Amino acid sequence: MFDNPALILNTATTPSGTINWKSPSNIALIKYWGKYGVQFPRNPSISFTLENAFTQTILGYEPKTNQGDGISLDFTFHGEENEAFKTKMVKFLESIRPIFPFLNQLHLTVKSGNSFPHSAGIASSASSMSALALCLCTLEDELFQTLQDDTLFDKKASYVARLGSGSACRSIYGGMAAWGETSAIIGAANEYAIPFEEEMHDVYKNFHDDILIASQGEKSVSSRAGHALMEGNAYAAPRYQQANDRMQQLVEVLKNGDVETFGKIAENEALTLHALMMTSDPSYILMRPNSLKMIELIRDYRATTKHPIYFTLDAGPNLHVLYPENIIHEVRPFIEEQLVPLCEDNMWISDWVGEGPEQLDT
Numbered sequence: 186m187f188d189n190p191a192l193i194l195n196t197a198t199t200p201s202g203t204i205n206w207k208s209p210s211n212i213a214l215i216k217y218w219g220k221y222g223v224q225f226p227r228n229p230s231i232s233f234t235l236e237n238a239f240t241q242t243i244l245g246y247e248p249k250t251n252q253g254d255g256i257s258l259d260f261t262f263h264g265e266e267n268e269a270f271k272t273k274m275v276k277f278l279e280s281i282r283p284i285f286p287f288l289n290q291l292h293l294t295v296k297s298g299n300s301f302p303h304s305a306g307i308a309s310s311a312s313s314m315s316a317l318a319l320c321l322c323t324l325e326d327e328l329f330q331t332l333q334d335d336t337l338f339d340k341k342a343s344y345v346a347r348l349g350s351g352s353a354c355r356s357i358y359g360g361m362a363a364w365g366e367t368s369a370i371i372g373a374a375n376e377y378a379i380p381f382e383e384e385m386h387d388v389y390k391n392f393h394d395d396i397l398i399a400s401q402g403e404k405s406v407s408s409r410a411g412h413a414l415m416e417g418n419a420y421a422a423p424r425y426q427q428a429n430d431r432m433q434q435l436v437e438v439l440k441n442g443d444v445e446t447f448g449k450i451a452e453n454e455a456l457t458l459h460a461l462m463m464t465s466d467p468s469y470i471l472m473r474p475n476s477l478k479m480i481e482l483i484r485d486y487r488a489t490t491k492h493p494i495y496f497t498l499d500a501g502p503n504l505h506v507l508y509p510e511n512i513i514h515e516v517r518p519f520i521e522e523q524l525v526p527l528c529e530d531n532m533w534i535s536d537w538v539g540e541g542p543e544q545l546d547t
């Protein structure tokens with residue numbers, strides 16, 4: 186869709202430069218779980234874009250002196266060389282050369298870092314891949330002036346981010362973003378995400394999503410492997426149908442502000458995701474005992490106080506606690522006194538719906 190063999194530089198006149206983007210993570214309410222082809226989702230998904238959990242990526246470029254054919258990259262993460270991350274990035278950059286053929290003609294320097302500790306066990310592929318995709322689109326535009334139109338720029342950045350990590354395509358937009366074909370949202374596509382912000386009821390615009398770190402350990406099964414296991418899962422087909430149906434329901438409550446139904450769908454989606462892991466072959470469990478304890482505490486607190494506080498999970502043990510801004514003063518003491526002590530090293534991140542990526546000065 187975005188392959189463009191014409192994007193070839195005259196290296197004699199190519200400048201050097203630096204590009205700097207900060208891009209957030211996101212939390213899905215309808216989960217993407219299962220994919221086919223080159224990163225196409227088996228079902229539609231929709232997420233809140235976060236504010237405080239982000240990656241900052243600085244991309245330096247200069248024309249290559251040695252015009253070999255490969256990707257030439259220096260990479261550091263939090264100021265240190267990281268061979269594993271570098272190898273992944275080189276592989277990714279190689280795979281997107283039909284989209285950005287000029288990558289062969291440049292020497293690149295990528296300096297990347299997250300706002301949250303890497304050990305926190307928070308999925309960072311959405312923020313890191315979206316930050317990289319934004320840097321690459323800005324690079325194309327600086328060199329060829331081909332992405333001056335903001336809508337086209339975002340669409341291409343989302344497309345490229347998707348190739349890096351499916352969920353990353355939704356991080357390009359502030360507020361909420363939807364990815365995957367669905368009749369519930371006009372314009373929704375499998376190739377890239379689209380923004381959902383305008384249709385969102387005011388109650389969700391500053392919704393909170395506090396991330397409670399139940400365990401900082403490395404996940405025993407990566408998301409990539411988890412998606413693959415959906416292929417043999419007996420519940421796969423009904424699950425994809427369910428995600429489609431829930432998308433219709435959720436879009437309604439996102440428009441009309443029915444927070445109770447919103448919470449019910451969000452919690453059910455989280456538990457469905459983990460049920461799919463438990464019913465995979467081999468089966469696996471990413472929730473930890475304290476994840477379950479926190480779920481019970483949230484449900485008890487909600488039953489007693491009637492406050493609209495809910496949870497969701499991504500593919501890991503950590504709880505995302507969802508609640509509207511207007512109950513923060515009641516809910517915060519509950520989180521700090523009852524949930525935080527269940528977190529590993531008392532670690533948690535206060536987060537909320539954010540405005541999306543930001544290009545920073547270099």
Ligand code: DP6
Pocket residue numbers: 212213215216217218224230308310349350351352353408409412458499500
């Ligand atoms: C559970 O986007 O991390 O967070 O495309 O293989 O990189 P890859 O997977 P990834 O999967 C995320 C799954 C999820 C749900 C979601 O974000 O929709």
